Amino acid sequence: MQTEWMYIGLFLVVGALIPAAAIIVAAILSPRKPNPIKESTYECGIETVGENWVQFKAQYYIFALIFLVFDVETVFLFPWAVSLNQLGMFAVVEGIIFIGILMAGLVYAWRKGMLEWV
């Protein structure tokens, strides 16, 4: 197990090094002649107005919150799925109750209009 994760760690290092090397090589080989027009923010030729800091609407946050709940749920469902074949019907009923309770939450969010992207 630990050696497997060591390989993953090595993979991580090499996987980061190769793209980084590509960028570094490009940075060495490429010319660099900056001027203000070239470096201006790209907005299809229109001058940028104001800051780039956009105020986002609450919808992004709400979806992230709902997603978080379901993400944690799947953490429980993976061990359940692995042991399903050994435990048979008992585990299936268990899973149905588990998912059923959460679906009630989804229905609640739906009825409250939280799933609308407006």
Add this chain to the structure above:
Amino acid sequence: MDSFFSNPVTDWLSGVFTGWGMNPDAAHVLTAFIAILLLITVVMVLDIFLVWTERKIVARFQDRIGPNRLGPFGLIQPFADIIKLIIKENIYPKGVDKIVYNLAPVIMMMSVLLLWAVFPLSPILFGVDLNVGVLYLIGVGSLGTLSIIMAGWSSNNKYALLGAFRQVAVMISYEIPMVVALLIPTILSGSMGINDIVWAQDVWYIVLVPLGFILFLISATAELGRAPFDLTEAESELIAGHHIEYSGMKFGLFYASELLHTFTFGGFIAAFFFGGWRGPGAETYPILGLFYFLIKATIGYWLFGWIKYTLPRIRIDKMMDLNWKFLVPFSFALLVFVALTNALLADFVGSWIYWVGMLLSNLLFGWVTMEILRRRARGEREKVEGVQPVAEGGH
């Protein structure tokens, strides 16, 4: 067990290093390092040819010829592109956060390359046989999500930020049906290891759970950010989304990682639903398994291309509706249904009754879903038509 890191070749190589007076453990690590370097190099070369494939495919879909000037069938074209990308001017647009800006493409490419650590190429050629392989896939995917946010935020551009955030909102939403779609092979094989899932597929899972395959295909398309879910590249609204301010090699990394990601997911579709490297004679001749696997992965890649160049983009609110109001309830219902039929047919596992039972129950489930959707659509249509009566016989 044989793997990419412990096979006769690596044993021989670490033996050579030990012979030079190196510590055996250090020799082992060095060998693994070389093996990974080799694998990633091969993957990157594959990626270069994917650029060519992609351009050829899109050209054919749009009734063009595509690159055909450099070399036979334009095969040298991608190398010319790379040289161009490398010697392009290194532009830092005004106000970018230099460290994050440079880190984003690296993390993006890394998140795709990391998937190859668990890629089951053939019975003896695979990276790491993690027992949590399926979850690893999702975890690495979340690193990709992170790099999109980093790219969008550090570019100091409203459109980049907006594109990145939309893309991330969509990616996290579609992660739920994707995870559930991955739970289905986990249930059927009783393991989270990708290699175990391949070994368990005496019958391809596409036959047992065709709906699971469709679910995975849709959610993977969204996860990859490809059309019809390519919000980030909604040219008419957001120009190029999170990589709008990138040029040269950094843009090249985003582009290459997208193509490689697609190919990798084609491979995972093959592994989860098309029996991976399995095929006649693959167990005895592993090289045949590699061949089968690459064929299947290429078909998966082409399938993503087919979808991309056929369907128009969907608006973001429709996409969110599709996910939260249809795919999420549908996926959980399907999960429960598959678990239930799998348990009911448990006595027949391995016989044709099980296979036919799973297939028929899946088709029944799909038919019921379609029927519910059809009724609902008819109801919606009648509601709309009731408000605005259409004059008959005239315009």
Add this chain to the structure above:
Amino acid sequence: MECREKIMTAMQIIFGITAAVMVGSAIMVVTTKNLIHAALWLIVTLFGAAVLFATLNAGFIAVIQVVVYIGAIAILFIFAIMLTRREKGDTGPGLNRGWWLSAVIAVVVFGGLTWLLQGWDGLSKAAPALGPSFDSVGLLAETLVSPEAFVLPFEVASVLLLAALVGAVYIAFQRKGEE
């Protein structure tokens, strides 16, 4: 036995590097003025925790750490920052009047923990070796779901998640109403 000791030393080196990176990035989280940078440093810290889990043979927990904390919670933080803050950086001073009090509490807690753990022999004892057929995921799955073990907590977890979801929707509903 010798090989095992070598692995232990390698593990100690990895632990040392990871711990140093985690502490350093945690300090950056609280000292950097730029909120997004703080969130990114926090991600480094969370990733370090995943690495530690992996070195402890807890692959499942390590992957869950990445999926939930980096894939969901960090994204949630970044969304929250973009939602609430209009200005890019924090311009105020990084410390408030009570800084010396918290420093004293931190030192006292750290000293107390060190003193407590001195008498504990778990730090010097080596963990029992796991057999090659040890299947952590299978064991975890069975203990979580089987009727003899934690089936009730498993179900209660879903009620907890439901409560979290309803709470989130309720708060968001009020926020939406204000707009």
